[in-house]
Amino acid sequence: MAFLSDIEIAQSAKLRPITEIAKTAGVDEAYLEQYGKYKAKVDTAILNDTKKENGKLILVTAITPTPAGEGKTTTTIGLADGLRRIGKNVMVALREPSLGPVFGIKGGAAGGGYAQVVPMEDINLHFTGDFHAIGAANNLLAAMLDNHIYQGNSLNIDPRRITWKRCVDMNDRQLRFVTDGLGGRVNGVPREDGFDITVASEIMAVFCLANDMSDLKERLSRIVVAYTYDEKPVTAGDLKAVGAMAALLKDAIKPNLVQTLEGTPAFVHGGPFANIAHGCNSVMATKLAMKLGDYAITEAGFGADLGAEKFLDIKCRAAGLTPDAVVIVATVRALKMHGGVAKPDLGNENLQALEQGLPNLLRHVSNIKNVYKLPAVVAVNRFPTDTDAEIQLVIDKCRELGVNVVLSTVWAEGGKGGEALAHEVVKLCEQEKDFTFSYELDATIEEKVEAVVQKVYGGKGVVFAPEAKKQLATLKALGFDGLPVCMAKTQYSFSDDQTKLGAPEDFTVTVRQVKVAAGAGFVVVLTGNIMTMPGLPKVPSAEKIDVDENGKITGLF
16 A cells, blocks of 8 residues: 655645634734745734633653654644544644754654644745744854954954854754855954854744743843953843844744644744754744643654753743643654664564663653653554554553553544544643652752753763863853753763663763853753764755646655
């Protein structure tokens, strides 16, 4: 039997006009700014004008990712459609995809099969231009910084201590480290420089954590871009760049409204990576989904040790949010891969490998229940090759931790395949919760990092490299040690070594750099070999993408 590709399914769907979706969401046309027939931005003034109480907030997260796939975004969308099918008023809040993975290796972020947000080609490509605006604001700040030095450097900036990089929304390893300003005096001041991918820019984090334009401007003004010769921080506010940056972002900060294949309203807005940034969609989109829906379903990137940890310890703390339930997505195939099975052999029943891989899921489940004290359910994306014995083993092991397992078939059946999960989530939302962070803000930066490593990752401790120790001393002296930490770590392991699958123990995490993101309001902790500018694989996805003379795109998943 031939299966349709994601793009073929999306292109065969009959989309409803975005004005109808807005009506379903309770968004009056006065707040709607249309971008064609099927996309719109929503003015956040509606947050203050709508008197409805906030709905329940459900976080969808997952086990540690593998090449076998988990289907976190697909589950998020299918769960929302499932809730709608059982009569609930529900909204989705998702991240926007970066062009890096779209043209690289991972793929897009619009879901899959019959659980997608559409128009998927637009969402996966330029969408409404938000990422371009974020990149422009980032690079305007970089240009003003270098121009200030060129024009006399009245702020006494040390060119060797510039921390602000340029950015581009593409996987381009060639740009990680560059030397610019060459070609004589009229062409700038020569210095070492570099690029981050746009989703790792602090502007993206600021954009996603801001509550409104006023908050956005305050955060932008606090961004530290360099240090002076006498080691004082220099900010975007010092460079008088904030007003122009905010002007570039004035439309981008309005959440984007689209729809699922079944017509459920979805806000797709902002998109920081979870391995090198904080991995959550914008606070404004999440609050809008909660204000308009009785249930708001959102997801956080990669495994629960990354996206969920940052959603709970950073985003919830900053925005005053308390989740009502957590869904942890897993597949039998991925768990067998954590148990040592090679990808070509995943279709064969292997209870021993599944048993060896299950501790990965169980550690994520335990973290949500015992560290963060939130009600949880495991959603198993069932594949045709999964046997009843394998499914039963997952059910039995999770039951020992007091967590139910629900089978999900949303990829193949859309909302119908998410109804059982929807009923379980409704039940969980009524349970008592005692939401707790994994660390307190008055702990030292070192203590916060150790808390995440020991409580969430299951490691035994942290080693701070000499450079990181120096940076920690500087950040403490400047008064930044009261901020939460944003861990930059491989997504493929609980540890900082991507080859350690499953649930490794007795490992230490090496911190090689620590830097402040004062505008975002957290300290970035770089571990292992993590890069803030990815590279393309040997055979990038871009090679398969094409467009015909009628503008129809093919090869996009």
